[in-house]
Amino acid sequence: MSATSVPRARRRSAAPPSVDGWELFAPGIRGEGTAARRAWRSRYVRQSAILDAAAAAIAGFAGYYLWFVVFAAYGPRPPLWAVLVFPVVWVPVMLVARAYEERFLWIGVEEYRRVLNAAVLVLALVATVSWGLRLDVARGLVVVTLPLATLLTVSGRLAHRHWLRRARQRGEHLQTTILVGSRETVAALDEQLQRTPEQGYKVIGCCLPSRERSTGADAFNGLPVLGGVTDVVDVVHRFEVDTVAVLPGPEIHGSVLRRLGWQLEDTDAELLLAPAVTDVVGPRVHIRPVAGLPLLHMERPELTGVRRWTKELVDRSAAAMGLLLLSPVLLAIAVAVCLDSRGPVFFRQERVGRCGETFTMLKFRSMVQGAPKLVEDLTRADEGNGVLFKMRHDPRVTRVGRTLRRYSLDELPQLINVLRGDMSLVGPRPPLAKEVEKYGLDMHRRFLVKPGLTGLWQVSGRSDLSWDDSVRIDVRYVENWSLTFDVMILWKTVGAVLRGSGAY
Incomplete structure (x- = not known):
């Protein structure tokens, strides 16, 4: 056996369920509905705001104690209750920095970048207000409290995200997903999603191009075949699908994707477009407009210099x-x-x-x-x-x-x-x-x-x-x-x- 022909260790059962009996494949998901499955998101945002406020309060009291008690700094000492102003300012600034938008939460580093942006904004706000109103703000208190609040906020969000990942590994807080594309690309993405259950995507089936459905099979690679490329919207309505992941293929060109996006606007489903190049992430990938088209630009790997x-x-x-x-x-x-x-x-x-x-x-x-x-x-x-x-x-x-x-x-x-x-x-x-x-x-x-x-x-x-x-x-x-x-x-x-x- 060659090195590249070793069979994969992760496979679904050899006897996949039929399309009509797909509840066996994703038990308890169909009856919930998209709104019910997404209810945890608003709770997650509220919990994040509470954690941020708690982090700011702890940082405020710690900064007050360290600066005026431990370091015994000279200068006007504000009353202890004044530190409660910091959480009241911290959470709204985080809101302005868009740190509570769902698209930035629970995945990627953008969530933490938003927290850092909020910290810079608070620093600029304190400097502007103290200069404009000629307030004598304890500079050392700001130097201690603001970095500590940032560190505690990022730590709280890391812990919150870890809790979500563990819940998803237990089968909670998942979003039903269908894959649209050729057999080869669908199989590759399905296996990659199986390797990372903490991402929260529960693949319930696929939609294949018409030329690949000629065999009449009800399932492929352990996935029920729910329809063709033109049946995606009907499948979304029928099975209350949360996410549609589309992969490149001969029948999936620009006009098809544009119409699919328009049609999904009337549903609760999210549309994801998977690039042909996989395992390339982070700063190497940029979307750049060229001749009115959003092209995916892939930078060279930086291995020298x-x-x-x-x-x-x-x-x-x-x-x-x-x-x-x-x-x-x-x-x-x-x-x-x-x-x-x-x-x-x-x-x-x-x-x-x-x-x-x-x-x-x-x-x-x-x-x-x-x-x-x-x-x-x-x-x-x-x-x-x-x-x-x-x-x-x-x-x-x-x-x-x-x-x-x-x-x-x-x-x-x-x-x-x-x-x-x-x-x-x-x-x-x-x-x-x-x-x-x-x-x-x-x-x-x-x-x-x-x-x-x-x-x-x-x-x-x-x-x-x-x-x-x-x-x-x-x-x-x-x-x-x-x-x-x-x-x-x-x-x-x-x-x-x-x-x-x-x-x-």
Whole structure:
């Protein structure tokens, strides 16, 4: 079997329900109605406003206490009740900054950008009012209170969003969705939405072009076929659909999309247009008007220049600091490895790095000596994804090695690789040469950057991923690399390591 033909791990049942019995596929959703399913949105907005007011009140009292009690600042001290003015100002300014609009909430970074805009607006408002009315405002109080309110507000919204994601993973607060497009594009988007249930899209069926419905099948890829491209509006009315996701195809051109948008204006359904290019997000994608047309402009990935040198500097500085701070832990692990079994402390292995150059990767030895030679004897017990050899209960792993692998402690010596410049703190997984021989064209994109000590692979399931998912995740990282992206992955790595999911 080739590397690209490994079957996907996530599939719906082989016997999908019929169109008339689609309630079996999405139980309890049809009878609710769009308005009932969306009722949680207004509650979410109100809860966000309450959280913001609470954050502002806490920041106000904390700023008052720190500035006038802890720091004992000189100057006129306002009465304590005056700090309650700050929440009264904070929430309306957030409203002016459009921080409560549903399109900016619960997904993407725009929600947090709106909070920062509100903070700047409050600062400008305080400066203008104090200057215009000649008020003696405690500047230190503003310096302490405003940043603290911003931090608490962003933290509250992060926690609120996390609560929503957990609820959606339990099947709550979902919006029914139909996919419109060719079989290939519909299948790809459906599988991607299945991988991210926290996004809240419950796919209940699809509408295919007429030339692809000639087979007369009631379902495809586990999805009921609810109609054709011209039947979308009827399907929306019939099944009270919340969202229509349209993908590019030969029968779905500009005039068809324009008419579909007009027709959906009389319904409660939202219209989403999926681009042909996937796994490209963030600042690389812009909509630019050209000759009256909204064209999607895709910037080149920024893998060179100042940003690359900044990443290099951050990597090596953090690796040096990490080795210094973790030296007692590294020494304790080295002693445990020596006492547990015979063999060297470190396991050295040739891996392929940036531009296809090989380097020696270091790890604490977690297996018995000579473990690589025993792989052939365990081939039948392989639980990997068709390319990578993995076993959940590998007999080659030592007692100490199980603990090291469970919490990824065996990978700490790779900080030395980062310090030497062979690896980065964040990047694709460093592959073996024999794995590279099985790579397709897409997978070679990963060699544009250095392999990482951690990466999207580690925070997305690690060894539990299929080969197709591993390829998609590595390419996605390269296509969307940024320093912010690295910080996000490092933050998620902490939770992934503590959970130990996919670590074996």
